[in-house]
Amino acid sequence: xxxxRRSLNASVWAILVGSSLLAGGVGRxxxxxxxxxxxxxxxxxxxxxxxxxxxxxxxxxxxxxxxRQMELFGNSKLMVPADYVFLNPAxxxxxxxxxxxxxxxxxxxxGPKDLHWQVTFNFKDDGYVKDDQKIDADALLSNIKENTTxxxxxxxxxxxxxxxxxxxxxxxxxxxxxxxxxxxxxxxDMKSGQTVVNFNTRILGRGGVMSAVLVTEPDAMxxxxxxFKSTLSGFDYTEGQRYAEYKPxxxxxxxxxxxxxxxxxxxxxxxxxxxxxxLGGLAAGWKFILAGAVAAMSAIRKxxxxxxx
Numbered sequence: 001x002x003x004x005r006r007s008l009n010a011s012v013w014a015i016l017v018g019s020s021l022l023a024g025g026v027g028r029x030x031x032x033x034x035x036x037x038x039x040x041x042x043x044x045x046x047x048x049x050x051x052x053x054x055x056x057x058x059x060x061x062x063x064x065x066x067x068r069q070m071e072l073f074g075n076s077k078l079m080v081p082a083d084y085v086f087l088n089p090a091x092x093x094x095x096x097x098x099x100x101x102x103x104x105x106x107x108x109x110x111g112p113k114d115l116h117w118q119v120t121f122n123f124k125d126d127g128y129v130k131d132d133q134k135i136d137a138d139a140l141l142s143n144i145k146e147n148t149t150x151x152x153x154x155x156x157x158x159x160x161x162x163x164x165x166x167x168x169x170x171x172x173x174x175x176x177x178x179x180x181x182x183x184x185x186x187x188x189d190m191k192s193g194q195t196v197v198n199f200n201t202r203i204l205g206r207g208g209v210m211s212a213v214l215v216t217e218p219d220a221m222x223x224x225x226x227x228f229k230s231t232l233s234g235f236d237y238t239e240g241q242r243y244a245e246y247k248p249x250x251x252x253x254x255x256x257x258x259x260x261x262x263x264x265x266x267x268x269x270x271x272x273x274x275x276x277x278x279l280g281g282l283a284a285g286w287k288f289i290l291a292g293a294v295a296a297m298s299a300i301r302k303x304x305x306x307x308x309x
Contacts (some may be wrong), residue, residue, distance in 0.1 A: 003294075007159060012234055015152040025142070034090075042121060049176070054098060057094070057096065057098045058095075061087060061091050061095060062087070062088070062091045063085045063086075063087065063091075063238060064080065064085060064086040065080075065084075065085055065086075065088065065113070066079075066081045066082050066083065066084045066085070066086070067079070067080065067081055067082045068080050068086070069234075070086055070088075070108075072108055072121055072123070072210075073106065073121075073123040073210075075123070075205065075207065075237055075238055075241040076123075076205070076210060076235065076236065076237045076238060076241065077109075077235070077236055077238060078110065078121070078234055078235045079231075079234030079235075080110065080233065080234070081129070081231060083112060083113050084111065084112055084113060084231065085110070085111065085112075085113055085115070086108065086109070086110050087108065087110075088108065089106045089107060090107075092107045092108055092109040092120070093107070095109055098281060106122070106123075107120050107121065107122050108120065108121040109121075110231075111295075112227070116216060116220060116224070117214060117215065117216035117220065117224035117228065118214075118215050118216070119212050119213065119214050119215070119228060120212070120213050120215075121210060121211065121212050122210075122211040122213075123208055123209070123210050123211070124208050124209050124211065125207050125208040126208050126209065126251075126253040126254070126255075127207060127250070127251035127252050127253040127254075128204075128206060128207065128208075128243075128246050128250050128251065128252050129202060129204050129208075129209055129253045129255070129256060129257065129258055129260065130183070130252065130253075131174060131176060131179065131256075131257055132256075133256035133257045133258055135172045135174065135257055135258055136258070137168065137171040137172055139258075140172060140258060140261050140262055141165070141167065141168060141185075143262050144165055144185060145164075145165045145263065147262070147303070148163055148164065148187070148203035149163050151163070160190065161189050161190060161191040162189075162190045162191070163187050163188065163189060163190060163196075164187065164188050164190055165185060165186075165187050165189050166185075166186040166187060166195070167185070167186055168183065168185060168186070169184040169185060169186045169197055169199075169221070170182065170183055170184040170199065170225075171183060172257075172258075172261050174257055178203075179203065179204040179205075179243040179244075180201055180203050180204070180232075181201070181202040181204070181257055181261070182199070182200065182201050182202075183199075183200050183261055183262055184197055184199040184200065184221070185197070185198070186196065186218075189233065191197075195218050196218070197218045197221050198213055198214060198215055199210075199213075199214040199224075199225050199228070200213055200214075200261075201213075201214070201228075201232070202260050203232075203235070203237075203244065204243045205237045206237070206239050206240070206241050206242060206243060206245050206250060207241060207244050207251065207271065208253075209220055209253075209260065210237075212228075214228050241294075293309075
């Protein structure tokens with residue numbers, strides 16, 4: 001696991017999504033963002049113009065409002081409650097572009113109507129992950145710190161702020177009844193001192209793992225996590241795709257529960273020499289999230305106050 005955000009293509013991001021700390025706080029709102037923060041806009045564009053263009057981009061997205069049941073990845077369903085919104089992959093990609101989040105591949109976005117928290121869903125079809133592995137939280141945290149230190153070398157080369165891992169906000173915990181693995185890590189921007197947190201959920205299925213990554217401001221994380229967990233009662237794999245429906249001969253993943261925390265197939269990538277490529281490609285994503293995804297929430301709230309989706 002490293003403190004990074006999605007980038008490259010869907011398959012590479014799926015390798016690392018389990019390891020990512022998504023930024024949970026920024027000290028500025030969209031209305032005070034510079035033109036560089038919100039897009040490739042002319043240097044002469046004022047902050048107000050850039051913020052207005054950003055809000056207009058949000059308004060144009062095809063927001064799906066609950067209550068409505070949505071299909072995800074052809075293997076699962078999510079009930080979007082009233083006062084919550086949802087974006088299909090094409091619209092999620094546009095949202096990622098608006099927030100300078102380098103996306104790619106298939107993702108769905110979900111959250112309350114004002115998006116004071118947001119979740120992206122991603123599915124990796126690596127196969128059935130055996131859940132009989134003991135999780136050593138101390139060892140995993142040490143691995144996360146080592147990978148973050150390695151990533152800082154690339155950040156320095158690219159001029160990005162370096163990050164450090166503070167520790168677990170929520171140590172990894174696996175529920176054998178729901179087949180869900182959950183954890184949260186706290187990180188810190190070493191230049192600004194800004195604290196960042198994200199809450200990770202992995203839902204095991206017969207053919208792979210559904211990733212759900214929650215983003216919000218750090219001081220709102222506890223309430224957001226509780227709210228998000230309540231909405232997960234509306235998620236389920238379709239018949240034949242549930243974890244308990246595994247049959248001998250099904251594809252089995254080459255890793256266990258611990259690797260889902262440290263990056264899933266990234267452990268395999270290290271051994272095959274792909275790590276350097278992945279590290280270099282994703283290093284630029286972190287600072288953008290500090291300036292974009294959570295700051296966007298302020299602008300989103302203003303958009304939804306003016307327009308009912």
